[in-house]
Amino acid sequence: MSLTLLYVQTLNGLQLGVLLFLIAAGLTLVFGVMDFINLAHGVQYMIGAYLAAMFTAMTGNFFLGLALALPSALLFGLALEFLVFRHLYDRDHLDQVLATFGIILTLNQAVKVIWGAAPLSVPIPDAFSGSIVLMPGLLYPVWRLVIIGSGLAIAVLLGILVSKTRIGMLVRAGATNANMVSALGVDIGKLFMIVFGFGAMLAGFAGAMVAPILSVEPGMGDNLLILTFVVIVIGGIGSVRGAFIAAVMVGLVDTLGRSFGPTLLRAIMDPAAASQTGRALAPMLTYILMAAVLFFRPAGLFPAKK
Amino acid sequence: MISKAKTLLPLLALTLLSGTAFGQEKLKVGVMVTLSGPSAVLGQQARDGFNLAVKQLGGKLGGVETEVVVVDDELKPDVAVGKVKGLLERDGVQFVVGPIFSNVLQAIHKPVTDSNAFLISPNAGTSNFAGAQCHPNFYVTSYQNDQVHEVLGKYAQDKGFKKLFLMAPNYQAGKDSLAGVKRHFKGEVASEVYTPLGQLDFSAELAQIAAAKPDAVFAFMPGGMGVNLVRQYRQAGLASIPFLSAFTVDESTLPAQKEAAVGFFGGANWAPDMKNPQNEAFVKAYEAAYNSVPGTYAMQAYDAALLIDSAVKSAGGKVSDRNAVRAGLKKGDIKSLRGNFKMGLNGYPIQDFYLVQVVARPDGKFATSLRDKIFDNYVDVYAKDCKPAN
Numbered sequence: 001m002s003l004t005l006l007y008v009q010t011l012n013g014l015q016l017g018v019l020l021f022l023i024a025a026g027l028t029l030v031f032g033v034m035d036f037i038n039l040a041h042g043v044q045y046m047i048g049a050y051l052a053a054m055f056t057a058m059t060g061n062f063f064l065g066l067a068l069a070l071p072s073a074l075l076f077g078l079a080l081e082f083l084v085f086r087h088l089y090d091r092d093h094l095d096q097v098l099a100t101f102g103i104i105l106t107l108n109q110a111v112k113v114i115w116g117a118a119p120l121s122v123p124i125p126d127a128f129s130g131s132i133v134l135m136p137g138l139l140y141p142v143w144r145l146v147i148i149g150s151g152l153a154i155a156v157l158l159g160i161l162v163s164k165t166r167i168g169m170l171v172r173a174g175a176t177n178a179n180m181v182s183a184l185g186v187d188i189g190k191l192f193m194i195v196f197g198f199g200a201m202l203a204g205f206a207g208a209m210v211a212p213i214l215s216v217e218p219g220m221g222d223n224l225l226i227l228t229f230v231v232i233v234i235g236g237i238g239s240v241r242g243a244f245i246a247a248v249m250v251g252l253v254d255t256l257g258r259s260f261g262p263t264l265l266r267a268i269m270d271p272a273a274a275s276q277t278g279r280a281l282a283p284m285l286t287y288i289l290m291a292a293v294l295f296f297r298p299a300g301l302f303p304a305k306k
Numbered sequence: 307m308i309s310k311a312k313t314l315l316p317l318l319a320l321t322l323l324s325g326t327a328f329g330q331e332k333l334k335v336g337v338m339v340t341l342s343g344p345s346a347v348l349g350q351q352a353r354d355g356f357n358l359a360v361k362q363l364g365g366k367l368g369g370v371e372t373e374v375v376v377v378d379d380e381l382k383p384d385v386a387v388g389k390v391k392g393l394l395e396r397d398g399v400q401f402v403v404g405p406i407f408s409n410v411l412q413a414i415h416k417p418v419t420d421s422n423a424f425l426i427s428p429n430a431g432t433s434n435f436a437g438a439q440c441h442p443n444f445y446v447t448s449y450q451n452d453q454v455h456e457v458l459g460k461y462a463q464d465k466g467f468k469k470l471f472l473m474a475p476n477y478q479a480g481k482d483s484l485a486g487v488k489r490h491f492k493g494e495v496a497s498e499v500y501t502p503l504g505q506l507d508f509s510a511e512l513a514q515i516a517a518a519k520p521d522a523v524f525a526f527m528p529g530g531m532g533v534n535l536v537r538q539y540r541q542a543g544l545a546s547i548p549f550l551s552a553f554t555v556d557e558s559t560l561p562a563q564k565e566a567a568v569g570f571f572g573g574a575n576w577a578p579d580m581k582n583p584q585n586e587a588f589v590k591a592y593e594a595a596y597n598s599v600p601g602t603y604a605m606q607a608y609d610a611a612l613l614i615d616s617a618v619k620s621a622g623g624k625v626s627d628r629n630a631v632r633a634g635l636k637k638g639d640i641k642s643l644r645g646n647f648k649m650g651l652n653g654y655p656i657q658d659f660y661l662v663q664v665v666a667r668p669d670g671k672f673a674t675s676l677r678d679k680i681f682d683n684y685v686d687v688y689a690k691d692c693k694p695a696n
Contacts, residue, residue, distance in 0.1 A: 012513065015507075116347075117342075121533070135513070139541070140542070213537065214507065214534050215506070215530050215537070217533075219344055223504050255509075258511075279500045282502075
C-alpha cells in the first residue's frame with residue numbers, strides 16, 4: 001500500500017519536474033547565452049495557457065487550439081524581444097530586473113482586461129480524458145501521463161538539437177563566449193532572437209499543456225518562476241542538461257517531501273510536533289537542496305565552461 | 307510654506323466636513339474592495355452588488371442623494387491604509403464599505419473607526435473585532451469567519467462521518483478554518499494537510515486522500531486554488547468521497563469549475579435560490595445587469611447598502627447626526643436578502659447557516675443551492691467577549 005503511494009507520488013514529482021524543465025530550458029538559455037535576467041519568463045507560460053484556452057474555445061478542439069497557440073506564443077515572444085528586451089541586453093542586471101518585472105505587472109493586468117479576472121478552464125481533450133487505476137481508490141488522469149511523455153520527448157529533442165546541430169553548437173558557443181562568436185562572423189543578434197523566441201514557445205507549450213488540469217488565471221506563472229530560477233541555479237546556468245536533471249530533482253524533492261516528510265518525522269518525534277515541523281519544513285526542502293548543491297558545486301551541477 | 311500647508315489642511319477638511327453637515331443633502335460612501343490580482347472577481351461581485359442596491363434605491367440611501375467612490379485595495383494592507391485615508395480625508399466619506407479580505411480589514415479598521423466614518427464589512431469578519439476589540443463604528447453584513455467552517459464540521463458530525471481528511475493553505479485563515487471545523491466535529495481526523503498558499507497542483511495531496519480512505523474530505527481552498535483542487539479531485543476519481551468545503555465552491559469559482567463541482571458541498575448564510583421575494587428580484591436584476599450569477603459577496607454588499615439605507619432613514623436623513631445613525635446601524639432593521647437577519651451586540655449578524663450544494667441550472671450556468679439548515683439564529687462564539695462601549 002505504502003509502496004504504491006510512493007510510485008504515485010514519484011509520478012507526480014516527475015510531472016512537476018517535466019513542467020519545470022519546459023520553462024527552465026528557455027530561461028537557462030536566455031540567461032546563459034545572453035546574460036539576460038528575464039523575470040517575465042513566467043508570464044510567457046501564462047500567455048501560452050491563455051492562448052490555448054482562447055483558441056480551444058474558438059475551434060472546439062484542444063489540439064487545433066494548441067497548434068494555433070504555439071506559433072502565437074512564438075510570435076508574442078519575438079515581439080517582446082523586438083520591442084523591449086533587445087534594448088536591455090547591454091544594460092546591467094538591475095535594469096533588466098526592473099524592466100522585466102514591469103512586464104510582469106503590465107501583462108498580468110493586460111490578460112485581466114482581455115479575458116477577465118475570473119479563472120478560465122480548458123476541458124481535457126476527449127481522446128485522453130480517461131484515467132487509469134494506479135492504486136486502489138485513485139485514478140491517474142491519462143492527461144498527466146501525456147504531459148510527462150511530451151515533456152520527456154521534448155527534453156530528448158532539445159538535447160539532440162543543442163548537442164548535434166549547427167544552431168545548437170552556436171548556442172553552446174554563445175553561452176561560453178558571446179563576444180568571440182560574434183567576432184567569428186555569426187549574427188549574434190539573430191541568434192539571441194531565435195533563442196528567445198524558442199524559449200518563449202517552450203514556456204507557452206508548458207502553459208498550454210497544463211491548461212486542462214490547472215485553472216488559467218492572471219499571475220499563474222509567478223509562483224512557478226521562482227522554482228524555475230532554483231532549477232537553473234542548481235542545474236548550472238546555460239546548461240539544458242543541467243536544467244533537466246535539476247528540474248526532475250526539484251520536482252521529486254518537492255512532491256515527495258510534502259507527502260512523506262511528516263510521516264518520516266513521526267518516526268523520530270511525537271505526532272503533533274512532527275506534523276508542525278513537517279509543515280514548516282516541506283516548502284523549504286527545495287531551497288535546502290539548492291543550498292546544498294551550491295555548497296559543493298558553486299556554479300551548479302553542469303556549468304557552461306567559461 | 308510647509309507649516310502653512312499643515313495648518314491649512316485641517317481647516318480645509320473642516321470646511322469640507324461642515325459643508326456636508328450643513329447641506330445634509332449628500333451622502334458619500336467609499337467602497338474599498340479587491341479589484342486586481344487573482345481574487346479580483348470577489349471584489350467585482352461586492353462592488354456590483356452594492357451599486358445595484360444604490361441604483362434600485364434611485365441613487366439614494368435613506369432618502370439622501372448618494373455618491374459612491376470605488377477604490378481597489380490591491381489586497382495589500384499597506385496600500386489599503388493609504389487609500390482609505392484618501393477616502394476619509396480627501397473624499398470625506400461618511401461610510402466605508404469593505405474590504406473582502408481579513409488581512410486588509412485588520413489594517414483599515416483603526417483608521418476608519420477612529421475617524422468620522424462608519425466601517426461596514428461586506429465580507430471579512432475576523433474574530434478579534436467580534437470579541438474583545440468590538441467597536442461601535444464597525445458593522446458586518448457577512449458573518450464571523452469561523453461560522454462558515456463550523457457549518458461543515460457540524461454537518462460532518464451530524465451525518466455521522468467517522469474519519470475526516472482536512473486540507474487548508476498554510477496561513478492564519480487556514481489554521482482558523484480547521485480549528486472551526488474541529489469545534490463541532492468530534493470524530494477522527496485522518497490527516498491535517500497544510501499546503502503552501504497559492505499551490506495549484508494537488509496531485510500529491512490527492513494521492514494521500516486516496517491512501518487514507520476518509521469518510522469525507524473538508525477543504526478550505528479559496529480562489530484559484532479551489533478551482534484547481536475541485537477539477538483535479540474529480541479527475542482523480544475521488545468524487546465518491548463527499549467533498550465538504552468553505553469558500554471553495556461558490557459563484558466566483560463555479561464559472562471555471564463547471565461540471566467538476568456539481569454535487570460538492572459548501573457552507574453559507576445564503577444561496578441564489580433562497581426563497582423570498584426580495585431575493586428573487588435581486589438575483590434576477592443582478593444576472594440581467596452583470597451576466598453572472600451572484601455569490602454571497604454580492605448579496606452581502608447589497609445588504610450593506612440596505613443597512614446604510616435603513617440607518618440613515620432612521621436618523622431622518624441627518625447623516626451628520628452620528629449617534630442617530632449608529633443607533634440605526636445597531637438596530638439592523640433591514641429586509642435582508644437572506645431573510646432572517648438580526649444585528650448582534652458586537653456588530654456581527656445573527657443569522658441562519660445552511661449546507662449548500664453545487665447544481666447545474668437549466669440555463670447552463672452553475673450555482674450553489676440550499677440544502678439543510680445547520681444553525682438557527684447562530685451567534686458567533688466571540689460575541690460574549692464584546693462589551694459594547696455605548
